[in-house]
Amino acid sequence: MSRKPGYHGTILNVDLSTGKIEKLAVPSEDLDKFVGGQGLGMKILWDRLKKPGVDPLSPENPLIFMPGPFSGLPVPSSSRTCVVTKSPITSPVKSAYPHASTVSYSNMGGFFGPEIRFAGYDGIVVTGKAKELSYIVIDDDKVEIREGKKFKGMRTDAFDKAILTELGDRRFKTVYIGPAGENLVPYSSILHTAGRAAGRGGMGCVMGSKNLKAIAVKGSGQPSVADHTRFLAALEKARSALYGSAYAKSWAEQGTARAIVANSNAGTEAVRNYREGTFPEADKIGGDAARRDVWVKDIACYCCPLACKKSGMTKGKYGGIVHDGPEYETGVMLGSNLLIADMPGLLKAIYTIDDLGLDQISTGNVIGFLMEAYEKGLIDRGFLDGIDLKWGNVDATLAMIEKIAAKEGVGALAAEGVRALSWHIGKGSEKFAIQVKGLELAAHNIQANQPRGLSYATAERGACHMSGDDIATQNRRAMIDSIGLCLFPTFEPALEEPMLALLSAITGRDYDKAAFEKTGERIFNLEKMFNYREGFRRADDCLPDRFFEDVFTIGAKKGAVLDRSKFEEMLTRYYKDRGWDTETTKPGKAKLQELGLVKA
Amino acid sequence: MDNEQKETHGPDGPINLTRRDFIKGVGMGGGALVLLGQFGINGLAWALSGDPELKMVLVDYSKCTGCRTCEAACSSRNRPATIGGREVPGLGNPRFANIRVHSFNPDVDVPSVCAMCADNPCVKACPVEPDAKTGRRALYRDAKTHGIRNDAGRCLGCRSCAKACASQRTGVISPNPATGKPERMCTLCGGDPQCVKRCPFGALSYVEVRRDRKFYGLGPEKIAAELAKNWYGTADFGGAK
Numbered sequence: 020m021s022r023k024p025g026y027h028g029t030i031l032n033v034d035l036s037t038g039k040i041e042k043l044a045v046p047s048e049d050l051d052k053f054v055g056g057q058g059l060g061m062k063i064l065w066d067r068l069k070k071p072g073v074d075p076l077s078p079e080n081p082l083i084f085m086p087g088p089f090s091g092l093p094v095p096s097s098s099r100t101c102v103v104t105k106s107p108i109t110s111p112v113k114s115a116y117p118h119a120s121t122v123s124y125s126n127m128g129g130f131f132g133p134e135i136r137f138a139g140y141d142g143i144v145v146t147g148k149a150k151e152l153s154y155i156v157i158d159d160d161k162v163e164i165r166e167g168k169k170f171k172g173m174r175t176d177a178f179d180k181a182i183l184t185e186l187g188d189r190r191f192k193t194v195y196i197g198p199a200g201e202n203l204v205p206y207s208s209i210l211h212t213a214g215r216a217a218g219r220g221g222m223g224c225v226m227g228s229k230n231l232k233a234i235a236v237k238g239s240g241q242p243s244v245a246d247h248t249r250f251l252a253a254l255e256k257a258r259s260a261l262y263g264s265a266y267a268k269s270w271a272e273q274g275t276a277r278a279i280v281a282n283s284n285a286g287t288e289a290v291r292n293y294r295e296g297t298f299p300e301a302d303k304i305g306g307d308a309a310r311r312d313v314w315v316k317d318i319a320c321y322c323c324p325l326a327c328k329k330s331g332m333t334k335g336k337y338g339g340i341v342h343d344g345p346e347y348e349t350g351v352m353l354g355s356n357l358l359i360a361d362m363p364g365l366l367k368a369i370y371t372i373d374d375l376g377l378d379q380i381s382t383g384n385v386i387g388f389l390m391e392a393y394e395k396g397l398i399d400r401g402f403l404d405g406i407d408l409k410w411g412n413v414d415a416t417l418a419m420i421e422k423i424a425a426k427e428g429v430g431a432l433a434a435e436g437v438r439a440l441s442w443h444i445g446k447g448s449e450k451f452a453i454q455v456k457g458l459e460l461a462a463h464n465i466q467a468n469q470p471r472g473l474s475y476a477t478a479e480r481g482a483c484h485m486s487g488d489d490i491a492t493q494n495r496r497a498m499i500d501s502i503g504l505c506l507f508p509t510f511e512p513a514l515e516e517p518m519l520a521l522l523s524a525i526t527g528r529d530y531d532k533a534a535f536e537k538t539g540e541r542i543f544n545l546e547k548m549f550n551y552r553e554g555f556r557r558a559d560d561c562l563p564d565r566f567f568e569d570v571f572t573i574g575a576k577k578g579a580v581l582d583r584s585k586f587e588e589m590l591t592r593y594y595k596d597r598g599w600d601t602e603t604t605k606p607g608k609a610k611l612q613e614l615g616l617v618k619a
Numbered sequence: 620m621d622n623e624q625k626e627t628h629g630p631d632g633p634i635n636l637t638r639r640d641f642i643k644g645v646g647m648g649g650g651a652l653v654l655l656g657q658f659g660i661n662g663l664a665w666a667l668s669g670d671p672e673l674k675m676v677l678v679d680y681s682k683c684t685g686c687r688t689c690e691a692a693c694s695s696r697n698r699p700a701t702i703g704g705r706e707v708p709g710l711g712n713p714r715f716a717n718i719r720v721h722s723f724n725p726d727v728d729v730p731s732v733c734a735m736c737a738d739n740p741c742v743k744a745c746p747v748e749p750d751a752k753t754g755r756r757a758l759y760r761d762a763k764t765h766g767i768r769n770d771a772g773r774c775l776g777c778r779s780c781a782k783a784c785a786s787q788r789t790g791v792i793s794p795n796p797a798t799g800k801p802e803r804m805c806t807l808c809g810g811d812p813q814c815v816k817r818c819p820f821g822a823l824s825y826v827e828v829r830r831d832r833k834f835y836g837l838g839p840e841k842i843a844a845e846l847a848k849n850w851y852g853t854a855d856f857g858g859a860k
Contacts, residue, residue, distance in 0.1 A: 093691030093711035095819075130687075137714070179724050180856060189721060213724050241712040247702050250710075262819050271684075271820070315850045317820070318726055319686035324819030326684040330726035332851045340725045340851055 023050055024245035025088045025526040030063070031140045031162065033155055035229050036078050036147030040162045045141060051528060052615060055087035055141060057124050058501035058542040060103030063144060064122060065545060068105060071552045072116025075107040075123075075221070076203065076228035078148040084135065084194070084234070087503025088525045091136030091241055094254060095261050095514075096505040098320030100132035100194075100217070101125070107221040107228075108205045108381075108436060109456040109481045114554030121456060121550045123220035123480045126500050128320035128328075129211045131236065133503075134192040138238025149230035152201070156186065157236045167232045172198050174374040176342070179213040182233055195233035196223040197376020199424040203227050204434040206381035206459070207424075210373060214328070214342025215320075218378040220458065220480045245527030253520035260513035261324045270507060271317050273306030274327035275347035279355070280305035282347070282463070286576025287471070289356045289462045291410065292387035293453045293565055296464045297574025300360035304350050308362060313341055325507055337367035337413065344369035351462035352383025357390060357416060364413030371417060375424035381436060384459035386419050388437045388452055397446045404428040450564040455482035456555065465566055467576035473589060476560040479546035490596055491536060497546075498539030541614040547599070547606050548616065557604050560590060673765050674827050676718070676805060676812050678730050680846055682822035683720070685728030689814035689823060690716035696813040697806055717803045718814050719791070721839035723856045727846045729839040730823065732814070733791050733805035735765055741792055741801070744783035747773050758801060767792075767804040774800045790838045 022028045028050075032041045045059070053062040060083040067081045074080070082104045089097035106123035135143060138159050145155070154167045170178060175197040182193050192211070199207035200223030207223030208216040244250045261267045269277070282288040283301035290298040302308060313333060319326035331341045344350060344366055353359060353368045372379050386408070392398045393408045400407060404422065406429070408415045422430030432443055437459055441452035453460045458481025465472040470488035477493070478486035485506065487493035499506050502522055508514055515532070522530045530538075562581070570580040594601045598610030611617040691711030698715035699706045713719070718732040745756035750773075753759075757774040760767055769780075776799030784792040792801045805812075807825075815823040837845075844854035 091712075093688065093695065095688075137712070176724070189723075212722070214726070239712075239714040241710055241714075244710065247700060247707065247710075251708060258817070267819070316681070316726055317684050318728075319684035319820075321686065322688045322691060323684075323686050324688070326686065326820065340853070342724075342726065 022243070023047055023526075024243050026050055026055075027136070027139050027141050027242055029140050031143045031157065033143070033145050033162065033164065034147040035145065035149040035153065035164065035231060038164055040164070042140075043144075050141075050526075052538070052541060053545075054498070054501045054526075054538060054542075055090075056085045056099065056101040056501035056503055057103060057126070057497060058538070059142065060085040060101055060124065061122060061542055061545050061549075063142070064103055064105065065549060067144075067146075068549075071554070072114075072118050073105060074118040075105040075120055075225060078146060078229070080105045080146075080225060080228075082145045082222070082225050082229060082231075084131070084143040084145075086132030086135050086142065087501055088242075088522065090132040090503035092244070092250075092525065093322050094504070094521055095257050096320065096323040096325060096508040097503050098128045098130065098132065098323055099126050099500070099503050099505050100129070100135070100211075101500050102127070102209060102217040102222045104220075104222065104225045106458070106480060107224045108458050111456070111554045111556065112558045113556075116554060119553040119555075121480055121553065121555060122546045123222070124500070125209075125217035125219045125222050125480075126485075127209070127211055127215050127217040128323070128505055129215040130192045130321050131194055131211050133321045134236045134238055136238070136242050137240055138236050139240050141242075143234065143236075145226075145229060145231060145234075147229065152230050152232050154182070154195075154231065154233040154235065156191075157234070157238075159238050159240065170232050172201065174198060175210040175376050176213045176340075176370075176374050178233070179210070182235060186235055188237065191235040191237045193233055193235045195376075196226045196231075197374060197424070199376040200224060200227035201232070202424065202426050202434075204377060204424060204426060205436060206378040206434075207376050208373075208378045210376055212342075214330070214373060216373065216379075219380060219483070221378075223376050223378075244525045246524045249524035250521065253517050253524050257514060257517035257521060258324070260511060260517055261508055264511065264513075266511045267324050267508075270325035270327045273310060274329055276306035276309055276329075276345050276350055278347040279345060279350045280307070282351075283355065284575060286467045286571060286574045286579065287464055289351055289387075289460070289464045291358055292356060292384075292391045292451060293460065293464050294391070294451075294569055295573055296467055296571050296576050296579065298355035298358070298360075299573070300358075301355060303360040304345055304354040304362055304365050306345075309345055312362060313366065320505065323505065323508075325505075327507060333363040333366050335363055337361075337363035339367065339370060341366050341370060342373065348462045349379045349383075352380050352387075353416070356383050356387045356462065358410040359413055359416065360411070361413055364416075368413065368416050368420060371420050375420065377420065377424055380461045381459040382420060382423060383462075384453055385423070385433050385437050385440065386416055388440060388448075389419065389433065391451055392440075392444055392448055397444055397448055402429060450568065453482075453563050453565065455562065456559050458482045460484070465562070466569070466571050466581055467579035469581055469586060469589065472562055472566065472581060472586060473593060476562055476590065477593060479543065479550055490593065493543055494536045494539035496539070497542040498535050501539070501542060537614070541616060544606055544611065544614055544616055547604075548611070551605055555604070557590070557594075557602060560604065562586070673735070674810075674825055675735050675765075675807070676732050676815060677824050677826055677828070678732070679822050679824070680727075680729065680842070682820050683728045683730055684820050684822070685720055685722045685726070686819065687713060687720045688817050688819055689718045689730055690720060692813040692817035693718045693808075696808050717791075717805050719803070721843065723843045723847065725847055725851045725853065725856075727843045727850070729842045729846070730814075731789055731791055731839045733767060733803070734789050735767065735805065736788055739767060740783045740787045741767060741780040744779040746777060746779055747775060764807050764810070766807055769801050769804065771800055776800045785838075788838070
């Protein structure tokens with residue numbers, strides 16, 4: 020097999036049922052058309068699941084870890100790993116298949132993706148189910164499945180240390196689940212470095228269903244590039260675009276936490292279970308406060324000049340190590356959304372969620388929903404196992420987090436997410452169950468931001484704030500998630516040209532802006548084909564009633580609410596522009612032919 | 620002496636910093652032990668000796684974000700590629716980097732690079748008979764840069780140097796897994812250390828240090844423990860090397 024430049028051409032496939040470990044060749048055409056990361060992961064998912072309705076928690080569902088062509092090269096911010104699988108969270112309104120669900124993908128930074136490529140692979144696919152809790156150790160060519168019963172129930176912070184002690188070599192890069200993933204909480208996450216996560220879309224749950232506690236990777240090799248000289252020149256330009264720039268400095272200063280106050284001021288923040296867009300106490304949990312009181316260190320992912328991650332230490336009742344937060348999503352979902360303005364309390368909640376291996380966003384969203392239902396008297400304290408889940412109550416929030424991860428008492432129901440909760444509670448609570456297709460919305464509120472509503476409604480994994488507010492952005496981001504690059508540096512316009520030049524130099528394929536977005540469009544459409552086959556239709560691309568009914572009462576966007584007919588008009592235009600049927604959302608044959616997804 | 624201006628390289632090109640500035644940056648309160656380990660303070664003999672200055676790579680741990688760009692930059696220079704018969708920078712595989720960032724939980728990142736110890740225990744440990752003409756063992760100190768170099772042709776691959784470095788100093792020297800010959804001694808990139816030049820956060824400096832300084836040459840675990848105690852009040856890393 021001739022190796023394609025920019026790739027190893029090899030996927031590591033581990034079947035936990037049989038213990039079989041294989042190095043599979045990736046078809047060259049797939050690399051050309053789907054590139055890597057989310058795209059290539061999606062293609063593998065499509066090839067493996069040939070029929071709709073496969074149970075996402077069955078051994079058949081592959082759990083796919085994908086770096087991209089940038090991974091393992093010293094490209095600024097080329098740190099990402101995209102995890103792809105079939106979602107254990109989402110489901111359509113109506114489907115012929117009991118286990119119908121969307122594709123799911125979740126993207127994390129750190130060092131794991133580059134290390135996969137150092138070890139000689141373009142991705143790792145895990146299938147099957149181990150008999151007992153296990154972990155996989157990959158040391159270049161040497162791959163082993165090891166028994167890991169002694170790690171059962173171990174929280175992620177402790178496990179992060181324990182696994183390295185076990186392996187005896189700190190250079191291993193590891194990903195792992197916490198108790199929540201072991202307990203099959205649908206919205207559990209996969210952690211890396213104790214503070215980075217593939218959080219969204221149920222990755223930890225699928226990993227847990229395979230009895231897989233962790234994967235450790237260490238490698239000594241590196242992929243090639245098609246044009247070495249061009250690569251070096253483009254690398255120089257990429258560095259120049261970011262190094263020392265005001266843009267990079269701004270990220271290093273506050274990371275995403277800057278938006279906690281900024282979005283509150285703009286009226287676009289999730290506050291009080293999305294009832295409002297402004298949190299009057301946002302400054303107490305924002306970037307300035309964190310910089311002043313908490314953070315001692317800026318942290319970067321592989322070769323990243325932005326360093327948006329932070330760490331610090333809080334003292335007092337809720338004291339402890341802070342591996343990250345507040346970031347925008349964590350700070351808002353557990354802060355503004357729950358009316359928690361106590362910084363140490365907020366950070367304790369964030370830490371606990373990571374430690375248990377839950378998704379920060381879904382967990383904050385679920386607790387916000389329960390707080391509102393409790394306030395409205397739709398559920399009582401008995402329903403909550405005696406927890407006084409009032410707005411702003413840190414102890415109650417911490418107690419609820421533990422219950423969800425353990426699936427204990429009310430936690431068993433809360434673990435199923437806001438949609439399941441609202442079905443159970445009834446009494447009109449589905450109006451403020453803030454989810455799309457069963458996946459909870461993130462920290463961006465939309466009464467005053469209709470385009471973000473489009474992102475939530477049409478994203479392929481269920482409500483996703485990162486998908487993109489319009490078609491071009493969605494296509495572009497599907498592609499960014501496929502090359503191993505982080506989204507954040509790409510908001511710097513000066514990086515655009517070097518990014519395209521790097522991708523061209525590495526892969527030997529020529530990418531201009533149009534080719535880049537066209538590839539993203541192909542990836543997005545393949546995801547849509549998958550979802551359509553499962554039974555997702557227009558009725559599934561809908562937003563909760565709250566956004567059309569509950570007018571903001573405070574803040575800069577006081578009075579804002581979405582207009583249903585305008586939103587529906589926007590959706591119709593969206594499908595039309597996508598080349599999809601406006602009633603069924605079925606991707607049109609012409610579009611799929613144009614993208615090379617079906618034969619002409 | 621403390622106010623002496625020394626030129627070094629930051630991400631924005633050459634920057635000036637005084638020895639005192641640098642010490643302040645590295646020090647970080649309780650991290651002073653680390654600082655002493657790096658610099659040594661018994662420089663009186665040096666001041667009187669008239670020996671030429673020695674420049675080396677030093678780390679400001681408070682600025683290091685753990686991004687490992689230094690590893691890639693080091694590897695690119697010291698493991699070049701050949702394209703069309705011309706030597707050009709390599710792709711930066713960190714496997715071949717002489718500087719290595721050790722990352723810990725809680726979050727501490729310690730770039731570890733050859734301390735160029737004045738008393739070079741690695742060289743002393745080399746069992747190869749000194750060459751009659753040069754007086755060099757297989758492992759020797761380069762007279763010009765003061766860096767530690769290995770004569771691969773005479774090296775036995777016995778790993779004595781690596782063992783001496785690991786037990787007495789930073790543990791930077793690593794035996795090649797196949798040959799046992801030492802790797803990862805800093806080359807200073809011919810006077811333009813790429814790790815310093817490419818660090819996006821100004822955490823590395825190429826500065827003059829005293830030639831007879833006494834390095835305590837702490838290993839990354841000890842440095843990390845010192846910093847973690849200072850920053851987080853804990854130094855429990857779980858024990859892995």
